[in-house]
Amino acid sequence: MNNKPKLIILDLDGTVYEDIHHFDYYVDSIKSLLPETTQDNFLKDYQSVLNNEHPLKFGRIYDTHNDLVIVQFNNSIEDVYTWSGSQLEQGKIQDLYPQPVNIDMQRYLSIGDLWWVPNAIAAHYGLNRTQTKQSFFKTREYMMGPDFNMIPVPGFKECLASLQSTIHLVLMTNSPQVDSEVILEKLGLKDLFTEKIFTASKPTKTIEHIKYLSEKYKVSYEEILSIGDNYINEILPASQLSCQTIYIDHHNSGYENLGIVVNSVRGLIPHLNKLID
Known part of the structure; x- marks a missing residue:
């Protein structure tokens, strides 16, 4: 990364957990x-x-x-x-x-x-x-439901907990709030975000949301890091605003490399650990 971000935007599904069952x-x-x-x-x-x-x-x-x-x-x-x-x-x-x-x-x-x-x-x-x-x-x-078990990615919760003291962490997902909050609770991540944006209408409103966050938290686009596993929703719009990006390319999609690319949430953790003071 060019410089340490002051705000990190994370998607939910495929970004903060790896379960696919x-x-x-x-x-x-x-x-x-x-x-x-x-x-x-x-x-x-x-x-x-x-x-x-x-x-x-x-x-x-x-x-x-x-x-x-x-x-x-x-x-x-x-x-x-x-x-x-x-x-x-x-x-x-x-x-x-x-x-x-x-x-x-x-x-x-x-x-x-x-x-x-x-x-x-x-x-x-x-x-x-x-x-x-x-x-x-x-x-x-x-x-x-109680019968659906979420398996946390080892080390991910601890990484976010260490980051939240110096970096604003924002969840931005297209999923509704009710079920997303339950998923976060199951993963132990519910209280780690400064702000949560649900039903975000990505990619149509991705740029709109990033502009809002930039103004609210008084950070430049270059100081924002967008992380997600959907290139069109989270990576391309953010890069158009000159934000930093980490693309979790689970399926070797072949998209243009606009920032850091990893192939799993586990692969994301070393990059985030470098941002911990």
């Missing part, structure tokens, strides 16, 4: 909303994405209207694929997308983390966002 519940919930005739294909496609054998890959964009997978880097569309993996000709791409697409999480879904993989596949098989949101809230409710 709740995604099995999430996938099963979405599957149950599909006709029985398509449920097997839904599961096959999901496994194919996890095995990196599908055109729907982490770091790409799914166009729900055209049922196409877009490869877009540095605000430029490089390739477009059909669901079966055929590559579109450049002329056809230009006709469909004369300008770079703006990710809105309605028509254009950014496959930035594991939450969005089953969402995109469900859209391919005919489900809308309202239906998949039902499964999301059902999964969060399951995570709040």
Whole structure:
């Protein structure tokens, strides 16, 4: 890092914990909303994405209207694929997308983390966002329950506790407050943040939130560190404001390196430990 940050913004899911077993519940919930005739294909496609054998890959964009997978880097569309993996000709791409697409999480879904993989596949098989949101809230409710155990990342709580005496720690998540607070409680992290921003509407409002935090805590953008596992939500907008970033790239997404990149929450800890006085 160029200089020690005075404020650190952390995402929740995939950033302060590494558990992923709740995604099995999430996938099963979405599957149950599909006709029985398509449920097997839904599961096959999901496994194919996890095995990196599908055109729907982490770091790409799914166009729900055209049922196409877009490869877009540095605000430029490089390739477009059909669901079966055929590559579109450049002329056809230009006709469909004369300008770079703006990710809105309605028509254009950014496959930035594991939450969005089953969402995109469900859209391919005919489900809308309202239906998949039902499964999301059902999964969060399951995570709040006493039977769902969260496994803390060793050393992470202690690291944040040491940082909070000299650095403002802010949680910024798209998840609702009620279930997020329960998750933080299970992880022992609930009282370690100066401020928590829930239902943050990232990436649409990421820059707006960072500007608000900069003004409130009287820190420059260069003194803010944004940490997250979703490049589009947490890394790209922060870098556009000249904030420092640490990208937790769980899936080797291939995004441009705009700051420090690690492949796990455990890999994040050594970088944070360097900031402890």
